[in-house]
Amino acid sequence: MKRAKAAGGRTLGSYLTGYVLALVLTAVPFGIAATGALSMQSALIAIGASAIVQVLVHLRYFLHLGLRSTPQERLLAIAFTAVLILIMIGGSLWIMLNLYYRMWA
């Protein structure tokens, strides 16, 4: 564990924390889908929430992003990506749910 004390929080411990969190966040939605324990709507919300948290875990523990430790232009790029993902996924959901509402609901 000696060389684990690298720069920017890149320790074996932090990698393991990230790994365990990622495993849990994968197991939870898998379990929800396999057991059918929740109702359809709450299952979808739970799966979606674990996916988003999983993304944050990867960014924090594997890509070592931090609000203070990461250079600003790189955070800007991440923010831009987040905005585009929001536009694409949010827009798609808006459009397709609107279609669903008008055709089947």
Place this chain on the structure above:
Amino acid sequence: MDMRILGRLTAADALPFYSWVAVGGAVVTVLGLLTIVGAITFLRKWRYVWTEWMTSLDHKRIGIMYVMLALVMLVRGFVDAIMMRAQQAVALNSTGYLPPEHFDQIFSSHGTIMIFFMAMPFLTGLINIIVPQQIGARDVAFPFMNSVSLWLTAAGAGLVLISLVVGRFSTAGWTGYPPYSGAEYNPGVGVDYWIWAIQVSGIGTTLSGINFIVTILKRRAPGMKLMRMPLFCWTTLATSILMIFAFPALTVTTALLALDRIFDMHFFTNAGGGNLMNYINLFWIWGHPEVYILILPAFGIYSSVVSTFAAKRLFGYKSLVYATMAIALLSFTVWLHHFFTMGAGAGVNAFFGIATMVIAVPTGVKVFDWLMTLFRGRITFHPSMLWALGFIVTFVIGGMTGVLLALPPADYLMHNSTFLVAHFHNMLIPGALFGYLAGYMFWFPKAFGFTLDERWGKGAFWCWIIGFYLAFMPLYVLGFMGMARRMERYEISAWQPFLLIAALGAVVILAGITCLVIQLVVSIRKRNEKRDLTGDPWDGRTLEWLTSSPPAPYNFAVLPQVRDIDALHDMKRHGSVYVRPKQYEDILLPINTGAGVLIGGLAFVFGFSAVWHIWWVAAAALLAILATAAARSFRDKTEFCLTGSKVQEIENRHFRDLAREGVL
């Protein structure tokens, strides 16, 4: 899944005996290939072609090969276009000369080729040749990846070309909408050719985008702040950002369609619980940014051309930069306007309609900036300037029909009519192609060391612009008269006069293409009188004109110090141009490699076998690609050192030319 050794490839299915026109096309394609191979063999140039060009990692040579690919595909795409115009000119109450199956393949391949294999390689090529020089860099950030991008694009183009000889191309249009493009209604290989051509070349495009972004952000010369970059670099940056964010959407969408077709999945089949509208939604999430991927680089070229040939600093540089970036962001917020008629609610349609109109604002800002640059300038009517002037006038007309189409109620009337066809050709021909041709004539001397003949260039311009108006203005009228796009035959005699004018327009454009060919031949013949020895034939304002023509492999022996937006113009004014150092330093350059060609070739094999369900070959090709990439990444020695004395030798020659021309 098909598990036979050759999948579904059988001679009876594969050969194009369903129509004599298709046989003709196949023969021309094969003869064209044989002519090229034969000519290189006859001239004993294989070693030269392989070592100097195909394996080259020099960004300028890669760029030239991209442009060559684009020009070849321009001719192929144009043949498709004039065939459609000829069919519609004669197909009143008759079947014309093309069977419906074949006509559908032609409009599908025309769109696919012009977007993916003409426009994309053309802009990528021009960026490759020019952008590193404009920012004062010696190379792109990842020279090997650049070669991989080129050969993946070529592999995709090869798949489209071979579909004419072995099998058929898609009949589902360049957008490939399900359910028609699904396995149930389209069991043949056509849609698969379309899918794999796009997959293979799309990966190349994404890699190019990454390469250009890193090059621009990391490789700028000292003093070249972002806000001092020439506008072409800014539009390249915006286009590259769009490439890496938008192309994954296309890759995923066509991959899902492939899963539907191959593994009987149901992403887009209504009966199986899928939703075909989601294909259209995902496709246009890529599709609309793609429009700006094509147009923004042309905007950058026009900015260079207008400012050089008006001999003035670009008017409103900052507003052009902000407008570029605003367009880049807004281009992600308008995609629903491609399918207003899906029938979304008023809120959704209103949002996307307004966003579409808003995007016209930054574009309008740019038009006024170019006009103000021209105002009171000392204008030289070089062919590139003519393309730019033709663009400003024509593009504004196309833009206004676009704002009209942005109104959902109006769109309901025009959707899928020839009015739409006229609109997007009115945007993309002046907005993209004219720009690339302006760049081609502007930067040709930089790439080859001699200028292009201006008389034939002007001829090409006039034929193209007159042909454009003749070919597409009638389509606006026909759209109002209710003619749908993609009609193989029709019964309404009132349409025919307009279709005849449109066909005449295509013939005039053919004359324009002929002028381009003659211009190239004449210029090569007269290359000795047209030599550009200074490297700066147009009294250029930006750094690409500081290098020799053609530039040395390293572009700049000494990295330039930048103090102004028009960096070279500023140096000329202060007399700090063409200053020689006491001693030249050693320069590291990439070693040529055939790995890029190999990966492209394997990607072609992979695509071809995936189309025909020859799975064992597809898997082997994929593994071989991974193995090649891995083997290449273990190579430690990828660069060689050009010693300072060699650099001095090359520079001595350049400065001797400069002295002879009286520049020094």
